[in-house]
Amino acid sequence: MTKFPYLIEADAVQDLLANNGTAVINLVAAWCPDCYEAQAANIDALRSPLVEDGVLFANLLVQEHKHEYLSPLHQALTLGFGGHGFPRTVLILNGEPVSSDNVEITDETALNQLASSFLQLIK
Template identity: 45%
Template sequence: MIEIKTLAQIKTIIANGETCVINLTANWCSDCTDQAENLNVFSEVLAKQKTPCYTIAVQDEKNIYLSAEHQVFTELFGGHGFPRTVLMVNGKNVDADNVEIISSIQLNELAQKFIAQL
């Protein structure tokens, strides 16, 4: 199951060197809403590999970040483009170029791609 986290929680997870998937979303984004319907199966596949999935909203309104800290954090992974799904291995960004992966088929392919990189 995908867990909703705050920015502070995500930063702690990264600082602790955890392996996980981080899904950056925007509350205004219809693609993010569509993707959310398919995320549980995606996260269950990764959970079998002991890789938790977390989601964090970084914007409420288009192009307006929740804070400057949210903007800096998003830019670490490539910036604007939602939803953005990132693989972190031992606290390091391994694969962040996954924007607008929405359908269950696309997410299944992404899960397999991530598993191959674990």
């Protein structure tokens, strides 16, 4: 199994949605080189500014094998956040996904810009 840092369980994401939470959830797949190579090398450019501002950041592993979700909940969350396309970075604001079209953003500069845009939406 591919190891991703900052993992969150699908149940915890569901709880964030149900309890009007705010977080940035990054949907990743173990088979996706953009997830475990390109973005993983630069993930702190996204995570650090968010965490410094008190925003929860976590990776949600949704697939080990292409087209095979880990559970029906993983599939429902993925579809609710816009469907396939990994990595997909989603801002959940007060329990609602407000920015979920952030797919395949992997380089350091773009990830840092994404963090800045999320922080502006939160404030």
